[in-house]
Amino acid sequence: MDWQKNLLIAAIIAVLFMLVIRWNDFQESLPAANAPVSSAQQTDFNASSDAATAGDIPSLPGTTQAVPVANSTSTNVIKVVTDSLVIEIDPQGGDIVHVALPRHYDALNTPDVPFVLLDNRDHHTYVAQSGLIGANGTDSAAGRPLFTSAQTEYRLADGENQLNVDLVFQQGQTTITKRFVFTRNEYLVNVDYLIDNRSDSVWSGNLYGQIKRDSQSFHKVSALEMNPFLGAAITTNDENYKKLTFKDLNESEFRTVKQGGWVAMVQHYFVSAWVPDANQENNYHLRRIGNQDIYLLGFTGPRVEVAAGSTGSLSTSFYAGPKDTERLAEISRYLDLTVDYGWLWWIAKPLFWLLKFIHSFVNNWGLAIIGLTLVVKAVFFHLSATSYRSMARMRKLAPKLADLKERYGDDRQKMSQEMMKLYKTEKVNPLGGCLPILVQMPVFLALYWTLMESVELRHSPFFLWITDLSVKDPYFVLPLIMGLTMWLQMKLNPTPPDPMQARIMQLMPVVFTFLFLWFPAGLVLYWVTNNTLGILQQWYITRQIEKADTTA
Known part of the structure; x- marks a missing residue:
């Protein structure tokens, strides 16, 4: 199904573009404020x-x-x-x-x-x-x-x-x-x-x-900051x-x-x-x-x-x-x-208000970010559940899709027709797992700007080695954990029948981990928490579907 592959690739490119939006203006690191000035200067x-x-x-x-x-x-x-x-x-x-x-x-x-x-x-x-x-x-x-x-x-x-x-x-x-x-x-x-x-x-x-x-x-910036x-x-x-x-x-x-x-x-x-x-x-x-x-x-x-x-x-x-x-x-x-907060200010402002409200109880901006993640996850719970159920059903269809690929691999039009027939018979929407995730991306981007613009997070510690939530993790521990959680989520999802899609999905955790190395620790903390909750929810829903199939 060329249209499905192209749509997925376009969606991934769109997500990556949104993540790196406004990163087109970079500059060399300037001398410190107290740096000496030459006589010519x-x-x-x-x-x-x-x-x-x-x-x-x-x-x-x-x-x-x-x-x-x-x-x-x-x-x-x-x-x-x-x-x-x-x-x-x-x-x-x-x-x-x-x-x-x-x-x-x-x-x-x-x-x-x-x-x-x-x-x-x-x-x-x-x-x-x-x-x-x-x-x-x-x-x-x-x-x-x-x-x-x-x-x-x-x-x-x-x-x-x-x-x-x-x-x-x-x-x-x-x-x-x-x-x-x-x-x-x-x-x-x-x-x-x-x-x-x-x-x-x-x-x-x-x-x-x-x-x-x-x-x-x-303000010193690196090439990816x-x-x-x-x-x-x-x-x-x-x-x-x-x-x-x-x-x-x-x-x-x-x-x-x-x-x-x-x-x-x-x-x-x-x-x-x-x-x-x-x-x-x-x-x-x-x-x-x-x-x-x-x-x-x-x-x-x-x-x-x-x-x-x-x-x-x-x-x-x-x-x-x-x-x-x-x-x-x-x-x-x-x-x-x-x-x-950029063009998503209408989402960012309520998020910041909620972040400050949670902080008034926990008195730690890192814990407030975790609390905010729980609230956002609860709001999108049913939408995420729909996505995870669709992915679980797609995972069940993996052997049948592989069989179709083996039988009609050389006839792309026939293979697309048979895949559509299979989806209709099994009542599975191949886009059911992608669209809910894309719907949540504006919230992630709004939170990105919320955390980037919040002076309250400047020099605010979390725990252990995270002494400043407004800058990158000094030891890159959180980005690596984030990459691991993305990899686990990928393993819980069905493997795309198209080799190109499969390769792209395998590269996603690596690409995102690399990008997140320079993200503020507070934002990476949100993403790690969101991924972890997603893994638990996806595992639970998958177990429910498998249990229902066993008893049927």
Whole structure:
């Protein structure tokens, strides 16, 4: 039956394609964040930085892009320490130039070294800029303001829930205070500009915020490891979640106008985002600066006027932290979509909710994955049972199919006719074992992205040698067990009469084992558990059919 063989081969190819989808973007391993930079590289970067600074400041809609002079970075940064953030602020412009996350350490074996999200090193640029432009703006072609602060280091004291850090700039008779508001157990920082206008004229300006970053990725990938998305994201009136790669921004800038909204830089497990006032209309700009490896993702708010002799304010918020779906959804609409589950998000979201629910009882993410597998297996129990019964009946027909092959092996058309007649007589659907498995594949793929995107699994241990469920098994034990369970399942299935099909089925455990060597241990744990439960269910159903045939 050529159609059956071709359909099976096509199904297997489709499954393999779905497993390796999005694996087409690989890159060479980049130097570590603290790797030394050669003098030639440093010269090139300095030239790039100077040129990039010349186009930092956004322009007001309908005006020409401002070109400020290059400014030197102040060495006297202001350090802020809370329970969730370690931040450095540059007095020149009041930019956030360093963000470390003490609750998320850099590596599993360095719990005392926090993960660094934003940084402004000699060979890497990733900062959060904000300022004022317009008629009385502090940021212009002449440069950026140099703020003063009462202290060079601030700490959130025990028992306090909020910390205010004030940077002050005197603009003639107007005092401008840039206030950063930090909150306990929070990654969201409020940035307020307080305008005290003691002049005899109206003060006018627009608030802007932007993320300035190069395209470097410090996430090392091998040739068979998924390369997570690194790039810009924004919500628009047409798309709730729009991703733009650095390549997209190389080709053309992106601009849009939206009430509220947000703009973000997305990477594996973490995100940074500017979230302006939800009640105001904002102009968003995402672009590359010249021909340099520097990109700006930001917004410009509406003009705010402060009357002579009065006070006013302009406010926005900046998030720098993990992809916590619940918190991101609270901060701004659709910001939680930066936890990118792909096109199967409608399956992945319920799976993640269920995973967290189970974890609340077992307090171990590995056990939660096993529990989730039991639930998924229970949901598909009857569908799987149908598949296993079909396979068991096919196994019974194996001798008769072999006889037909021996009798009509040279006449493919006659053999196909006789096989169809045999299936009809025995009331067996040859596709009954394949289709239920294919129906379950979207759930597997959705779970794949759920586990890949869940920062909760980062550095989360299971038992024994599995100390991090978000990365591959260091000793490849789980993938080998997975391959063994696939081989056992194959042995419980009937051997296809076609030699080509038989060879493909024999290779499947080997191919999948090889692919799963680089999969996260959490995902392989799910697959091992699923296979083991499948073997038990298939063995039980096969015994039932054999027992019924014996008593008949």
